[in-house]
Amino acid sequence: MTDAQFSQLEAELFDEYPLPLAGLHGAKHWRKVDHYGRLLSVRSGADLEVVRRFALFHDSQRFTEGCDPEHGLRAAHRARQYCADELNREQMQLLWLACEGHSRGMCSDDPTVGTCWDADRLDLGRLGITPCTAYMSTLYGQQLSGP
Numbered sequence: 433m434t435d436a437q438f439s440q441l442e443a444e445l446f447d448e449y450p451l452p453l454a455g456l457h458g459a460k461h462w463r464k465v466d467h468y469g470r471l472l473s474v475r476s477g478a479d480l481e482v483v484r485r486f487a488l489f490h491d492s493q494r495f496t497e498g499c500d501p502e503h504g505l506r507a508a509h510r511a512r513q514y515c516a517d518e519l520n521r522e523q524m525q526l527l528w529l530a531c532e533g534h535s536r537g538m539c540s541d542d543p544t545v546g547t548c549w550d551a552d553r554l555d556l557g558r559l560g561i562t563p564c565t566a567y568m569s570t571l572y573g574q575q576l577s578g579p
């Protein structure tokens with residue numbers, strides 16, 4: 433995914449985002465997740481095509497800044513609508529798993545899913561939460577987390 437494609441998709445998701453873009457789960461967070469995702473992918477071997485799309489989709493379907501347990505599932509559905517023509521079957525499955533499960537507190541052995549989840553958690557500092565090493569899936573995520 434080129435930066436131009438990333439920006440195009442980001443703009444489309446911004447337009448439909450129901451919460452304030454400047455909010456806790458808005459634009460700044462999406463870009464931070466993309467930043468961490470690209471950083472982690474260098475060492476984790478994750479599929480960047482999936483990771484960059486995860487950064488944009490995973491919180492894009494939130495209805496509230498608070499507890500919203502179904503937002504990952506809605507994100508997975510939205511990602512499938514958008515990306516089915518761009519990604520192959522395996523990539524689409526990884527993007528689905530990453531979006532759908534991202535807020536359940538799990539870790540993953542899959543380098544792409546694990547990178548997505550670590551990238552999201554590495555930005556927990558914006559909520560006043562220190563990213564916990566025990567909840568990192570990748571080695572690099574573990575090294576970047578903690579107090």
Ligand SMILES: [Fe+2]
Nearest residue numbers: 490491534535
């Ligand atoms: Fe989320």
Ligand SMILES: [Fe+2]
Nearest residue numbers: 461490491552
């Ligand atoms: Fe997030």
